[in-house]
Amino acid sequence: IIGNALLFFGDIVNVTRNLLKITTEFKGIFCIWIGPVPLFVVVDPADTQVILNSSSTLEKDNVYSLFKTFLGNGLLSAPVHTWKKYRKLINPVLHPSNVDHFLPVFNEVGRKLTERFSVSSSPSDRIDDIFDMALDAVMKTVISRNPVTDETKMDIKYLLDSIGRIFILRIFKVWLHIESLFNLVYWKELRKAHEIMDKCMNTINEGWKEEETIRKEINPDANLSNARLSGINLLDIMFENQPLITEGHD
Incomplete structure (x- = not known):
């Protein structure tokens, strides 16, 4: 039911230690689950470059909406169609x-x-x-x-x-x-x-x-x-x- 959510319990030091441990044990691309939500973790920089250069992965995850509480509406949390428009301007x-x-x-x-x-x-x-x-x-x-x-x-x-x-x-x-x-x-x-x-x-x-x-x-x-x-x-x-x-x- 909770998947791998226990990895994120505890203080920041423990959470960081847990994440470092699994990224050391697993290679390539793997998935951890926070309840019903899958999180894909990329370890190899070469894989990261492929993902970042792909136009199909520009849409931001829902977690970016957390920025709105502090920074309001902006390019950091904007949907991809808005981001593309203003990215060309800047x-x-x-x-x-x-x-x-x-x-x-x-x-x-x-x-x-x-x-x-x-x-x-x-x-x-x-x-x-x-x-x-x-x-x-x-x-x-x-x-x-x-x-x-x-x-x-x-x-x-x-x-x-x-x-x-x-x-x-x-x-x-x-x-x-x-x-x-x-x-x-x-x-x-x-x-x-x-x-x-x-x-x-x-x-x-x-x-x-x-x-x-x-x-x-x-x-x-x-x-x-x-x-x-x-x-x-x-x-x-x-x-x-x-x-x-x-x-x-x-």
């Missing part, structure tokens, strides 16, 4: 060559992190330093050249920790897939997370507006790389693809 932004434009930003934040680590100190946890570097890189390449405030950093850290923890629990605790039960158990955490998320999105929107204003004020004939503090912004690429502005904002 193709220019996702081109690997665009990474070259962001190298000055990566070099800048990487240099700052190196300087922090070069200072002699006793052994300590440097996760916060690495997080700050990653966040600065993301914000400067995607949102705005302006530095992120400490308050915004704390809000984003809270969201990543709380939402990430709750989402992982929901993935492994099958009974939390029931929307009404999940909302009943975690309604306080969800309300606080949504409030903070709205606050962060307002900050992001303001950053985009500032970048849009700067873009319009810059002389089209001027050297854009000299007009910016470091590299070009992802917004530069978006302005070459006008439909992306609205859809990316959504």
